Amino acid sequence: MIAHSITLRNSIAHVEITAADPTPAMQSGLYDSVGQFFAVTGLHSDLDARFEKFDPSPSNEWLRPGYAAAAAYRTDPTAPTTDHRYVLATYVEGDVTRYRFTRFEDATRAGRLWAAGTPASAA
Numbered sequence: 588m589i590a591h592s593i594t595l596r597n598s599i600a601h602v603e604i605t606a607a608d609p610t611p612a613m614q615s616g617l618y619d620s621v622g623q624f625f626a627v628t629g630l631h632s633d634l635d636a637r638f639e640k641f642d643p644s645p646s647n648e649w650l651r652p653g654y655a656a657a658a659a660y661r662t663d664p665t666a667p668t669t670d671h672r673y674v675l676a677t678y679v680e681g682d683v684t685r686y687r688f689t690r691f692e693d694a695t696r697a698g699r700l701w702a703a704g705t706p707a708s709a710a
Contacts, residue, residue: 597700598697598700598701598703601693601696601697601700602675602686602697605688605689605690605693605696605697606671606675606688606693606697607670607671607686607687607688607689608687609686611684611685611686611687612684613684614682614683614684615681615682615683616681617681617683618678618681619681621652621653621654621655621656621678624656624676624678624683625640625656625658628658628660628676629660631660631662631663631666632658632660632661632662632663632674633660633661633662633664636660636661636691637659637660637661637691638658638660639658639659639660639695639698640656640657640658641656641657641658641659641698641699641701641702642655642656642702643655643656643702643704644702644703644704646703646704647702647703647704650679650704654679654680655677655678655679655680656677656678657675657677657678657698657701657702658674658675658676658698659674659675659676659691659694659695659697659698660673660674660676661673661674662674669687670689671687671688671689672687673687673688673689673690673691673693673694674687674688674694675688675694675695675697675698675701677701
């Protein structure tokens, strides 16, 4: 168990600790572009809740804007009930992975860390 006073500084560690499943299945070929990913993902979110977008930062050594993006959101309230209503969906060149969380704050933190990237020395 990790103490709450520790600040996780990479997305992999954060997801391993806070996501319902740290290695969900990746879906390939769902979207042709970042724009399409955001548009369709927005349709599956709760329109009355926050929807945050993340683009890779310039310091990210692995991903580039236009080829990768992520979104944190609450699932549509009409969807089947789950304890993990908050999602971080990542899109990388057509591949989409959806991580589920119990708190929106965990989904957005994972998104910010994903956008920053893991330094090559830590990978």
